[in-house]
Amino acid sequence: DAGVTQSPTHLIKTRGQQVTLRCSPKSGHDTVSWYQQALGQGPQFIFQYYEEEERQRGNFPDRFSGHQFPNYSSELNVNALLLGDSALYLCASSNRWGLQETQYFGPGTRLLVL
Amino acid sequence: KNQVEQSPQSLIILEGKNCTLQCNYTVSPFSNLRWYKQDTGRGPVSLTIMTFSENTKSNGRYTATLDADTKQSSLHITASQLSDSASYICVGSNDYKLSFGAGTTVTVRA
Numbered sequence: 001d002a003g004v005t006q007s008p009t010h011l012i013k014t015r016g017q018q019v020t021l022r023c024s025p026k027s028g029h030d031t032v033s034w035y036q037q038a039l040g041q042g043p044q045f046i047f048q049y050y051e052e053e054e055r056q057r058g059n060f061p062d063r064f065s066g067h068q069f070p071n072y073s074s075e076l077n078v079n080a081l082l083l084g085d086s087a088l089y090l091c092a093s094s095n096r097w098g099l100q101e102t103q104y105f106g107p108g109t110r111l112l113v114l
Numbered sequence: 115k116n117q118v119e120q121s122p123q124s125l126i127i128l129e130g131k132n133c134t135l136q137c138n139y140t141v142s143p144f145s146n147l148r149w150y151k152q153d154t155g156r157g158p159v160s161l162t163i164m165t166f167s168e169n170t171k172s173n174g175r176y177t178a179t180l181d182a183d184t185k186q187s188s189l190h191i192t193a194s195q196l197s198d199s200a201s202y203i204c205v206g207s208n209d210y211k212l213s214f215g216a217g218t219t220v221t222v223r224a
Contacts, residue, residue, distance in 0.1 A: 004157070035214075041216050042203050042216045043158070043203075090158070092157075102163060103160070105157030105158045105159070108156070108157050
């Protein structure tokens with residue numbers, strides 16, 4: 001039983017570019033949440049997807065957008081990258097909408113913006 | 115504004131010793147309090163989840179306590195092992211948002 005998987009593991013971009021990160025949830029899970037974790041900080045909630053719709057959103061600008069596919073996998077897109085977007089991006093899955101269930105985290109994608 | 119503060123920021127303990135990590139939270143409305151373990155370069159792994167009606171929960175050598183009146187939680191690690199070296203993150207939750215603390219970095223030395 002595969003857990004949460006994310007790709008790529010590492011990524012280097014330059015300011016102004018766009019990036020797409022991918023996540024496959026744990027088998028049996030239908031809800032995907034995305035988090036940004038700066039070095040030495042706790043994760044910050046970006047948004048959550050369920051039934052292919054964004055259900056909840058944290059305090060992130062519109063440059064951050066996402067998508068969920070019929071197979072429950074998800075993408076995180078960041079446009080017009082800034083140096084401050086450098087972080088570990090974590091995907092977490094759970095088996096229903098909302099935040100009452102245990103979330104299982106993937107290994108993350110480390111993004112470096114130069 | 116929902117906030118979660120953890121202390122200490124970091125600590126070093128000898129293998130076999132116990133330690134206790136602290137968490138103060140301001141989350142409204144409050145639903146549950148979680149502790150995660152995050153190894154370097156990995157995603158967080160859930161250790162415990164407690165609702166306001168629970169005041170203690172154990173997961174092996176990890177024991178979490180919750181005082182909903184004072185809005186404090188602690189995580190106690192018993193008989194530490196080298197593999198316990200990690201960041202431990204406290205998370206306050208309402209129905210719609212998880213608020214993460216910055217974590218306590220624990221280093222266990224032989």
